[in-house]
Amino acid sequence: MTSVVDIILIVAAGAAGGILLNRTGFPGGGLIGAMVAVMLFKALKGADITLPSNVKLAVEILIGITVGTMYYPGMLLELKRLAGPILVSSSLLIVLGFVIAIIYARFGLLDSSTAFLGTNPGALSAMIGLSTSIDAQTPLVLAFHFTRIVLVILTAPFLLRLFNYLMR
Incomplete structure (x- = not known):
């Protein structure tokens, strides 16, 4: 069971990481900094600290x-x-994620639930929440979406400039 002190420390680590990376001007620094800081804190502490469901609900409500x-x-x-255009692009992303999930599951890289939730578009918090409620490997789903978010944030400025250049 996670103690109140652990919750306070997790929140403090996340806030510190988010504020620090945000102040550097890193794109998405608040989100990425908080996630990385909490992951590092948990790794250093060597404990499986989780937030109680009422705290998770409060965060979802704030989002x-x-x-x-x-x-x-x-x-x-x-x-x-x-x-x-919204329906077409969303549908294409879902179909592509579905096809990739089939490939990963068929080759035994991931179980079907984890493959599906890891490769389909969706907000990290929603996909993690869904993965905990079904038989999926939540840490792997987190890894897929965390990597996606970081890659999008890191490549978006360059790709947007390239896109604008190509659209001239």
Whole structure:
């Protein structure tokens, strides 16, 4: 069982890592810094510290509130106009993830649940939450999505410049 002190230390480590990396100007520094700091803390402590479900729920609610505040008037009209491209791109990502998951599972690299959740698009917190509720290897699902997030954050500025150059 995780103690209150462990929870406080995890939160402090995550906050320190997030603030530190954010102040360096690293893209997505708050998120990446917090994740890396907590992982390092847990590795150094050598204990399996997990947050209680009510704390996880509070974090999910805060993320939901943060996303909800991004809504602006006229957004639904814009989303209606872009519904086709949104559905096509999302569907293609899901199908591609599905195909990759089949390959990983068929070759015995991963069990089917872990392969599916690891290779499909989705918010890290949602996919981790889902992986804990089904028979999937949560640390491996985390590794897939953590790597995806870091790679997207690190390559996005370069790829956006390349994309804008190619679109001229």
